Amino acid sequence: MLTQPLTDLSAWTAHFRQAPIPVLEATLEELALLAQAEEEHGNVDAHRVSEAVGDDPLMTLRLLVQAAQQRHARQITDAETVTAAVMMMGIAPFFRSCTELAAVEPLLAAHPQAWAGLQHVLRRSHRAAQFAIGFAVHRMEDDAAVMRQAALLHDFAEMLLWCHAPALAAEIAARQRADPALRSEAVQREVLNVSLLELEQSLMRAWHLPELLIRLTDDRAEGVALIYPQMRLVKLAVQLARHTEQGWNNAALPDDLSEIADLLNLSQAATKRLLHDIDDIDA
The missing domain is CATH 1.10.3210.10 (Hypothetical protein af1432)
Incomplete structure (x- = not known):
């Protein structure tokens, strides 16, 4: 936890680029259920993921950042929404990436x-x-x-x-x-x-x-x-x-x-x- 301000915009930007983006526990619970449904039935698509995480701005931000990092040079358009980001990443890679998620609530307990x-x-x-x-x-x-x-x-x-x-x-x-x-x-x-x-x-x-x-x-x-x-x-x-x-x-x-x-x-x-x-x- 930072307790003193950083010196300038460059320092703040560098710090938050490296800091983890935590998400809400309710989002993690929804994603766990979807991951299980995908594993058992293979019936989860990008729209279902979007419905599960679309009200969590922190998860939305994290997903867009991740999609931007994985964007290929040959891709013409950006992933501007959660649905587009998940479609670009693919369902299986998306759920694999969710194993690294941290929850906000324990962080701020x-x-x-x-x-x-x-x-x-x-x-x-x-x-x-x-x-x-x-x-x-x-x-x-x-x-x-x-x-x-x-x-x-x-x-x-x-x-x-x-x-x-x-x-x-x-x-x-x-x-x-x-x-x-x-x-x-x-x-x-x-x-x-x-x-x-x-x-x-x-x-x-x-x-x-x-x-x-x-x-x-x-x-x-x-x-x-x-x-x-x-x-x-x-x-x-x-x-x-x-x-x-x-x-x-x-x-x-x-x-x-x-x-x-x-x-x-x-x-x-x-x-x-x-x-x-x-x-x-x-x-």
Whole structure:
């Protein structure tokens, strides 16, 4: 566990490239059942694997990283989704690779605050993914699955920080609780010497993840996001999930509502109803 910040972006990138990506115990249990079904009946395909691991952002990240590492030069397209990654790897090699998986829960057993912090980020990521797929379906986007996945993975650097540097992650959270007006990026730079967004982008490029996924998760490209609706969609889904963590009374929500209404070509009233439907909350 890191207890002191590393010096710069290069050092952080090198560290996390070598650090293991743990996954949720529930994911390991699902994969064990699928591996048994494949061994006994040979009836497991990439879609069944995707259904089992698609809600675990850490397993999703690990699988995409592994697929990128195994990608052959002659392959024209990247594996942009879990399904595509498993199909590229093959069912049998995929299950063999799962024997090396480590679970998050034992890793953080002695760090209950870190486990609580990680769960908080996971809940937010799940809601962001839910909003993203809802927006994408409404817009009839061809890459809806990739946009959902981009929203799910958007905060993976924060997840890895809770796993491997819980004291530093807790320090950031404590400072933001003490002063909610503090900008996240400023606090991260004070504590880590780097922002989590730039670390995330650096890691994705170092791992050679698909370019579309890198682009969809880059919040820094403000002007570009206005031009490309897919980037705007993911950004707004993540933003809405953050602003509604504590309920639907955040002062930023009217601006979010206006932007989402414009994206979806709906009235604000219709947009509000849709958002609550997506979030499974009565308006």
